[in-house]
Amino acid sequence: MRITLVAPTPPDVAAFGVRALSAYLKRHKKDVRLIFLPGGVEKFKHTEGFKYQYEKKILDEVVELCRGSSLVGISFMSNYLDRAVQLCGAIKAAMKDVPLIAGGIHPTVAPLETLMFTDMVCLGEGEEALLELAGRLERNEPYHDIRNIWGKKDGHVAKNPLRPLIHNLDELPYYDFGPDGHFIYDNVKGSIEPMTKELLKRSFPLEPHVEGSFSDAYKRTLSYKTMTTRGCPHHCTFCAEKTLADMYGGQKYLRRRSTGHVMGELMSVKKEMPFVESIFLFDDTFLARSAEDISEFAKAYKTAINLPFHIQASPGTVTEEKVEALVDAGLAFVEMGIQSTSVAAKDLYKRKVPSETILRAAEIFHRYRKRIYPPCYHVILDNPWESSNDVVETINLVLRLPRPFWLKRASLVCFPGTELYHMAKRDGIIKNEADEQREIYSKHLHMPKGSYFNFLMYLAGFSYFPRCVVRFLSGGVFLGLFDRRSLSNLYTGLNNAGEFLIMLYKGIRSLLTGDFPRLYRFFIKSTSKTA
Numbered sequence: 001m002r003i004t005l006v007a008p009t010p011p012d013v014a015a016f017g018v019r020a021l022s023a024y025l026k027r028h029k030k031d032v033r034l035i036f037l038p039g040g041v042e043k044f045k046h047t048e049g050f051k052y053q054y055e056k057k058i059l060d061e062v063v064e065l066c067r068g069s070s071l072v073g074i075s076f077m078s079n080y081l082d083r084a085v086q087l088c089g090a091i092k093a094a095m096k097d098v099p100l101i102a103g104g105i106h107p108t109v110a111p112l113e114t115l116m117f118t119d120m121v122c123l124g125e126g127e128e129a130l131l132e133l134a135g136r137l138e139r140n141e142p143y144h145d146i147r148n149i150w151g152k153k154d155g156h157v158a159k160n161p162l163r164p165l166i167h168n169l170d171e172l173p174y175y176d177f178g179p180d181g182h183f184i185y186d187n188v189k190g191s192i193e194p195m196t197k198e199l200l201k202r203s204f205p206l207e208p209h210v211e212g213s214f215s216d217a218y219k220r221t222l223s224y225k226t227m228t229t230r231g232c233p234h235h236c237t238f239c240a241e242k243t244l245a246d247m248y249g250g251q252k253y254l255r256r257r258s259t260g261h262v263m264g265e266l267m268s269v270k271k272e273m274p275f276v277e278s279i280f281l282f283d284d285t286f287l288a289r290s291a292e293d294i295s296e297f298a299k300a301y302k303t304a305i306n307l308p309f310h311i312q313a314s315p316g317t318v319t320e321e322k323v324e325a326l327v328d329a330g331l332a333f334v335e336m337g338i339q340s341t342s343v344a345a346k347d348l349y350k351r352k353v354p355s356e357t358i359l360r361a362a363e364i365f366h367r368y369r370k371r372i373y374p375p376c377y378h379v380i381l382d383n384p385w386e387s388s389n390d391v392v393e394t395i396n397l398v399l400r401l402p403r404p405f406w407l408k409r410a411s412l413v414c415f416p417g418t419e420l421y422h423m424a425k426r427d428g429i430i431k432n433e434a435d436e437q438r439e440i441y442s443k444h445l446h447m448p449k450g451s452y453f454n455f456l457m458y459l460a461g462f463s464y465f466p467r468c469v470v471r472f473l474s475g476g477v478f479l480g481l482f483d484r485r486s487l488s489n490l491y492t493g494l495n496n497a498g499e500f501l502i503m504l505y506k507g508i509r510s511l512l513t514g515d516f517p518r519l520y521r522f523f524i525k526s527t528s529k530t531a
Helices: 016-027 056-066 078-094 105-109 127-138 197-203 241-247 259-272 291-304 320-329 343-349 355-367 388-398 419-426 433-441 452-460 467-473 476-482 485-512 516-527
Strands: 002-009 031-038 071-075 100-103 120-122 149-153 156-159 182-186 191-194 223-226 278-281 309-313 331-339 376-381 406-411
Touching: 002 016, 002 056, 002 078, 016 031, 016 071, 016 127, 031 056, 056 078, 056 191, 071 078, 071 127, 078 100, 078 105, 078 433, 100 105, 100 127, 105 120, 105 241, 120 127, 182 197, 223 259, 259 291, 291 320, 320 331, 320 355, 331 355, 331 388, 343 388, 355 388, 376 388, 376 452, 388 452, 406 452, 452 467, 452 485, 467 476, 485 516
Parallel strands: 002 031, 002 071, 031 182, 071 100, 100 120, 223 278, 278 309, 309 331, 331 376, 376 406
Antiparallel strands: 120 149, 149 156, 182 191
């Protein structure tokens, strides 16, 4: 039997879920086809909020690729719900007798909602459950009692219990990066094409251009993204990881692959994908490991891989010993979550990290400024539970960060399955379905609302913008004058103008330095029907 898995995915097509499932099923001699539909949000229909509409041609191509399958699956996150509904609707309309199963974060935290447009939902880890389902279908046996899977049966939902977590991640195969049996939407041809190394290469992310100077060797490295863990050491209320950990109460939810297993994967990547020039270790908090584990990883990585790499961290996990070991091994770029420093937000998010801990971590990165990119710090804006003074407090912290750095601003989204989602419903922030669509599914995570405070945070994020000016504009007199909803469009326009100037600067710099691959990517992204 053939199993076809569909992944509406960000442009980098990392799509860890379907790649892990495909690798596991192929290990057990199953015929698996993967369809990747990469897309950002730049081409959304803004008149309907940030809602994406597939062309009928694309939906028809997906259906044709699914024909002949005995099982079709789709994996998606909450911000891809609109796409998943469209895909499932097209597949079910054309293939009524083929079972359709959904998995991923959103189906796991909202299974009953998902069952409104699918036949089955896989909760949590899917490797063993999907393999068992495939076996039952091959043998034409009943399949409504499989653990981890909920499905419709005789007019009701069969809510089967969870199976234990996979604790030894080294038993799992490496992610399936094909290209055999893989298909991808080609935004140059405007159609779904068989995956080639050239198409895969085009989808891989480039290490970002950030403020500050750095060597030409790092300017446009193609980056392979992977994860070495499952789970997260933190339980932030804005993230569904807490819900997933609670589902498996009593079991160790944060699990790590061994250094040897990770090195095996990366050595395979270097062999099979020689165009890869850097590695992005996409774990939520890579530095949550002990100093001993970091040292072991760094030594093995330097010897076996020796490529620049990129990690994510949280302030409380940063130590000079860890950073020194990783920089020596090739660490080139670090992202770290600040979120907010106000007492209200730290209580709300359950991220009670002292400001001095954040500054100490930033200072450690700053000591290595001649050897790594300027770090990227994350903040969360548009929090309805924060006051004006709370936001100013975070702005003041940002103004104390050692320069240069890069600031990534996110708009708070209370995704289903998070504690904040339930609080938003309790407090009347989400009152009905229209609110839910506007505040969750049609909200752009990385485009904060037009407001005076968000504009000040935007200015604070420019490493060399005069800090005294931002402090001056944060004063009470200016807040009274300019913190007005009626000026929202003005602040949105100023933000857009700033982004345009940054894009223009990057384009000119790429032209002058001969960085034509980046220019080509930008041209394709700007002119294609999907991003």
